[in-house]
Amino acid sequence: MRYRTLGSHGPSVSEIGFGGWALGGEWGAQDDAESIRALRTAVDCGVNFIDTAAGYGDGRSERLIAQLLASLPPSERPLVATKTPPSAGPWPPSPHCRWEDRYGAAYLRDNVEQRLRNLGVERLDLLQLHTWTRAWNDDPQPLLVLRRLREEGKLGLIGVSTPEQDQNCVVQLMRDGLVDVVQVIFNLFHQEPLAQLLPVAAETGTGVIIRVPLDEGVLSGKYAADHRFPEDDFRHRYFAGDRLRRAVHRVAAIEEDLQRLGLGEPLSLVDLALKFALAPPPVSTVVVGMRTAAQAQQNAAASELPNLTPEMLALLARHNWLRGVWYAGK
Numbered sequence: 395m396r397y398r399t400l401g402s403h404g405p406s407v408s409e410i411g412f413g414g415w416a417l418g419g420e421w422g423a424q425d426d427a428e429s430i431r432a433l434r435t436a437v438d439c440g441v442n443f444i445d446t447a448a449g450y451g452d453g454r455s456e457r458l459i460a461q462l463l464a465s466l467p468p469s470e471r472p473l474v475a476t477k478t479p480p481s482a483g484p485w486p487p488s489p490h491c492r493w494e495d496r497y498g499a500a501y502l503r504d505n506v507e508q509r510l511r512n513l514g515v516e517r518l519d520l521l522q523l524h525t526w527t528r529a530w531n532d533d534p535q536p537l538l539v540l541r542r543l544r545e546e547g548k549l550g551l552i553g554v555s556t557p558e559q560d561q562n563c564v565v566q567l568m569r570d571g572l573v574d575v576v577q578v579i580f581n582l583f584h585q586e587p588l589a590q591l592l593p594v595a596a597e598t599g600t601g602v603i604i605r606v607p608l609d610e611g612v613l614s615g616k617y618a619a620d621h622r623f624p625e626d627d628f629r630h631r632y633f634a635g636d637r638l639r640r641a642v643h644r645v646a647a648i649e650e651d652l653q654r655l656g657l658g659e660p661l662s663l664v665d666l667a668l669k670f671a672l673a674p675p676p677v678s679t680v681v682v683g684m685r686t687a688a689q690a691q692q693n694a695a696a697s698e699l700p701n702l703t704p705e706m707l708a709l710l711a712r713h714n715w716l717r718g719v720w721y722a723g724k
């Protein structure tokens with residue numbers, strides 16, 4: 395495993411991080427014992443960064459991670475990044491939402507206490523606001539509340555996870571020095587952050603966590619166009635309409651490039667997707683959803699594969715897919 399610094403002053407984090415959403419639920423059946431095996435395997439393979447959230451199974455993902463932490467000596471415990479969601483209301487927050495109603499000071503304090511209890515720790519390594527709206531950029535009080543909580547010793551780093559329809563809303567927060575870390579969607583299909591978000595992260599020394607590197611699994615190439623996700627798997631909705639068919643068609647084009655580059659062996663599509671997500675220098679870590687020990691092992695191993703060359707990246711640029719969010723199938 396290779397390691398990078400989380401922002402200019404942050405801790406050293408593994409290039410491959412553990413994405414803990416599916417451990418909580420919403421991805422069809424997930425066995426807790428298998429989740430713990432996946433977490434342990436990842437740590438054994440050098441993963442020292444785990445991403446989770448309050449909303450992943452109403453704390454189930456956090457509580458499983460707490461079990462892992464409790465089983466390890468302090469010096470071997472991975473860093474855990476969790477998230478506080480806004481209180482009930484539209485997701486992402488609408489431009490009409492007031493921060494007082496969604497991320498009020500009392501609500502944030504109470505939520506941070508819940509995160510500490512669920513993770514069984516006295517201080518959160520990194521707390522991210524789970525979503526944001528640029529409507530709050532000029533009066534970003536919730537981030538100042540988190541600063542006070544940091545001064546009180548409740549948390550370390552402060553982050554914001556981007557709303558997918560307006561990822562660049564965090565650009566001003568980075569320039570205003572309000573966040574240590576941002577969490578961003580970036581993958582072979584979604585290359586837009588290269589335009590501004592990642593350069594500003596580099597300019598401001600902000601740490602960057604890349605999420606959804608496999609576009610919810612489809613970039614692994616393992617789903618057929620007519621694959622049906624169970625109704626209790628959120629991907630039943632994510633890939634609604636003809637989105638899965640179109641995605642699978644596009645994955646086939648990526649596979650052709652993989653062959654053309656002569657990288658078919660030993661680089662798999664998963665490896666290619668992870669190395670692509672790791673390619674921009676401002677990226678600190680790539681959190682991949684891992685549900686089994688085998689996935690943890692394969693994903694962790696991708697870090698040490700040779701980096702993609704500028705020529706390969708130039709070829710892969712053609713897979714950028716400007717998907718609208720204007721109908722259910724996206």
Ligand SMILES: NC(=O)c1ccc[n+]([C@@H]2O[C@H](COP(=O)([O-])OP(=O)(O)OC[C@H]3O[C@@H](n4cnc5c(N)ncnc54)[C@H](OP(=O)(O)O)[C@@H]3O)[C@@H](O)[C@H]2O)c1
Pocket residue numbers: 412413414415416421445446524555556577604605606607608609610611612614616664681682683684685688689690692693
């Ligand atoms: N708003 C936010 O802040 C936000 C939103 C989304 C995600 N996240 C974070 O980002 C993390 C990663 O994103 P994600 O989990 O949504 O999506 P992802 O990493 O793009 O995809 C995860 C899925 O890819 C498949 N997969 C993983 N490793 C594989 C391997 N080696 N071989 C074949 N298939 C493999 C698995 O699918 P199967 O289940 O079919 O096996 C897995 O569930 C999340 O876990 C979460 O921590 C944050």
